[in-house]
Amino acid sequence: MLLVNWDTRRHEFQAGQWLKGRVYEERCDLSPSGDKLIYLAANQKPPYYAWTAVSRPPYFTALALWPNHGTYGGGGLFESERSILLNQCGGARRMPAGFRLPANVRVRPIGEWAGRGEDEPIRVARMRRDGWMLADPGTSTEFRWNAQMNWEFVVPQRWRKTRDSLTLERRILGIGERNGPWYVTEHRLLSDGDEVVMDFGRSDWADWSRSGELLLAREGKLSRVKTSGGRAQIRVEQLIDLGGLRFEQVPPTPGALRWNGQRIFGRKLK
Secondary structure (H helix, E strand, C coil): CEEEEEECCCCEEEEEEECCCEECHHHCEECCCCCCEEEEEECCCCCCCEEEEEECCCCCCCCEEEECCCCCCCCEEEEECCEEEECCCHHHHCCCCCCCCCCCCEEEECCCCCCCCCCCCHHHHHHHHCCCEEEECCEECCCCCCCCEEEEEEEEEEEEEEECCEEEEEEEEEEEECCCCCEEEEEEEECCCCCEEEEEEECCEEEECCCCCEEEEECCEEEEEECCCCHHHCEEEEEEECCCCCCCCCCCCHHHHCCCCCCCCCEEEC
């Protein structure tokens, strides 16, 4: 997996480090400035097998690290630049030798049941904080081990986020697809009367940027959706295709090894 910085105003992309392992995207978060990333990763190899870490994107190199001993629990949220809500049980919040936090950074559990679940409570807490509203919790099947999806939503779970007269809807169709993503999602754009203006189909992620653009990720491609000028003008404009990139051994820059300092840059893409 490659970590990439995306300037969503200029649409410039900078490649940083690759990680040979799985990053659990629903248990990750950026600090308000975008200067720090907290993430849960696993490679099932010693010494940590799975861990929660804080780094300076676009680098994965850990400045703070908490061993996770599996992928049940782990990850966290930034409450502020100097406050981290960690999804770890009691003693698991101790860091091994060689890792430390600045004295002015506070860490506390994300809630009473920290470390005792999987994507919750991080996923829902982050979505609500970022302006998403649950429109329908949906109805799913019971867990099925040998099915195409471990859980299939007979009635999709629907989350919505509105900007001006348009609403972006995220629909969760299933969880745990065989040879597919963990969350099977699709996105669509609705009018203020709930009419479907554009259906993007299966896609990995979509959201409104701070500058008001609708951004979309699917099949390794990042795009923006032009929504000005009326419905007839709505179209998808591809910004970059990351599908052809391959693993490289990338050492951290000196800045990626320090908690504070100047902005971190990676290798410019496109």
